Amino acid sequence: MFLDEDHEALLAAQLTKETLVDTQARMGMMLDLMPMGLLIHTRQGIIFGNQEASRLLQVPQDQVVGRHFLDFLQTQIDEAAQQMDEAFKGRICENSTEADIRTAEGTVRTIKLIAGALPWDGNPVVQLLLQDITDLKTIQNALHRLTITDELTGAFNRRHAFAIANRFFDSTRPGSHAFAVAVLDIDHFKRVNDTYGHAAGDAALRTLSQTVRELISTLQFDGSTFARVGGEEFLLLLPEMESDAVIAACEHVRCAIEQQPIVTASGVFYATVSIGVAIRRPTDGSFDTVFSNADRALYRAKESGRNRVCIDEETLQSPQRLTATK
Structure with missing residues (x-):
């Protein structure tokens, strides 16, 4: 009788073991069907990863185990580590973390992490x-x-450029930071359209924008913003720059545009720009005032013969003007 009971107990234990193994296998299959990556992580490393996690990390599923998730992160490492630490302590973290991971194959993916x-x-x-x-x-x-x-x-559009300018203007005290505005306008743009066609005019606008943006990158105008604010009118914001450096920077821009050929189906031609510059004064109450001063200097550059840089005379104690030599 005892032998029968032992045999039945062994059979029951074997059945229980097989059931557990089967349950674990089914659970593993269910986890692999999840549309999100799942990692089970101790403080030392990963002890389980489903198929989606394997795909995200680009690591074979059997090789995910033993790795540490933070080693894959490119950004938000401290935030993710804190979120994991809170979870290890049993605390509920209601916020998710968005971060970039670098996969085993070197590609970068963006994930949302919940711990x-x-x-x-x-x-x-x-x-x-x-x-x-x-x-x-x-x-x-x-x-x-x-x-x-x-x-x-x-280039940036007018709304975005003005938003940047207004934020900078409002966040700094007058006199604490140099802040210059340059307004660029293509000379005789109507003549370009009439002579070469509107497609050529569009090409001129694109070429000017590319030229200025490349120059800004090359000369490292820190914190600068370049935008198209009208038909053939552009805006260049130059914070943290004194007047002499501003004028020199604008002259670099003027020369670069003048020397850049514009290649179109209608032919190759060149364009020039007039540039008006204004520097923030302690009495200026808003960015709009600085912009208006730069616009006024632009018209003076136009009236003085075009293809030149003029600084607003009221910006400085003594008038300064830089003209192109021909």
Whole structure:
């Protein structure tokens, strides 16, 4: 009788073991079907990763174990580490973390990370949910660029440039930071359209924008903003620059544009610009005032023969003017 009972007990234990193994296998299959990456993580490293986590990290599923998730992060490392630490302590973290990861193959993906505590044989373990939001962020960034850039030239648009200028103006005290505004206008732009056609005029605008943006990058005009604010009118914001440096920078811009050929189906031609400059004064109450002063200097540059840089005479104690030599 005892032998029968032992045999039945062994059969029951074997059945229980097989059931547990089967349950674990089914659970593993269910976790692999999740549309989000799942990592089970001790303080030392990963002890389980589902198929989506393997795909995200571009590491074979059997090789995910033993790695540390933070080693994959490119950004927000401190935030992710803090979120994991809170989960290890059993605290609920309601916020997710968006971060970039560098996969084993070197590509960068953007993920949303959610960490939560998970009971695991009495040991502190966290589960990390990884949602791949790379495509979503790409779309969001593209939509954002559309709202802040001029479609034709790739420069910032007027609204975005004025928002930047107003924020900087409002956040600094008069006299504490140099702040210059340059307004550029293509000379005889109507003549370009009439002679070569409107497509050539568009090419001139694109060429000017590309030339200035490349020059800004090359000369490292720190904190500068370049935007198209009208038909053939552009704006260059130059913070943290004294008057002499501003004039020199604008002359660099003028010369670069003058020397840049504009290649179109109608032929090759050159364009010049007139530039008006104003520097913030202690009495200026808003960015609009500085912009108006630069616009006034622009008209003086036009009246003086075009293709030159003029600084607003009221900006400085003594008038300064820089004209192009021909």
